[in-house]
Amino acid sequence: MAHKYSLHVIYFCTGCGIIEIPPSITARWDAERFGIIPVATPRQANLFLITGYVSLKTLKPIIRTYEQMPEPKFTVGFGSCPINGGMYWDSYNTIKHLDKYIPIDGWIAGCMPRPEAIFVAVTHLWTLIDKEMADGYKRYRKNYRYYRANQEQLYGKLDWPPLFPIEDEK
């Protein structure tokens, strides 16, 4: 697909993952060689990188950022914490599995992963895009009722309207 070499990325810098981002987008590791360029707003982005643990407070902006991105969009969780909680596995205030709330196309495991791991992940993502396996945005559309139900189970009533119409189950 055409956009696989033009990944405009929005970094959601929760937790310690922000440390790896400045070296990876500047001259040392230069993400632009891979067609990755950071953008200022989710409405211009098609790759969403969540770098670090996700607390209850930051999950809300993550969902809203994800919903603002135009399709096709890809999501990558960076570090151990969005995968299963990492070292915050018994914390009272971090969500453990990010893929229960938004769909994730790929994970970069590690605590912390090196900047090279971002490029390994991106080349891997190219393969997934070619094979049409990076279909998180399609899954979000298809299973939106379940994602929204999970989000509401965590927060109670959400203060924004549903992104897609939720039809009654037949």
Place this chain on the structure above:
Amino acid sequence: MSNSIKENLISSFPDIQVEVPEKDRLKINAEKEEVISILSYLKNKRYGHLALISCVDWMEEKEFELIYILSAYLARDDEYTDRERLNIIIKTRIPRDNPEFLSVIPVYENAEPYEREIHELFGIIFSGHPRLIPLFLEREYEIPPFRKDFDNRQYVKDVFDKIPSVL
């Protein structure tokens, strides 16, 4: 200099215990009724910087311990005086079943976020605080999460593990 502060404190407040655990440290154990007057006394002695309010939950002793850490602002850049080098720790205990204390905002205005945080994480009510509303947390907790009887793992099982995976 720290000796003279110590002597002044003991002569003004005969009920408190003052220790010097190490050089440039002063530890004051006070009853809760006296804390506000000690703080305003020290503020008049130009200890104008409230660095932190902290809290410890002593569950077996059925008490909360509130800790106020004070220091002085620098008068000169190149050199500390003895007065500026001194850190003062004031400790007091309040009962755990009735966790109420006076707000120290009238003395130190920057106590506002610290007291909100302690209210949120330990459930201590600071009377006189202008807006005792949640600072960080999004959910409501039956037991404030920093109390010793809050069961982290049970909470994770009850809340986060119960949310089903999608697909």
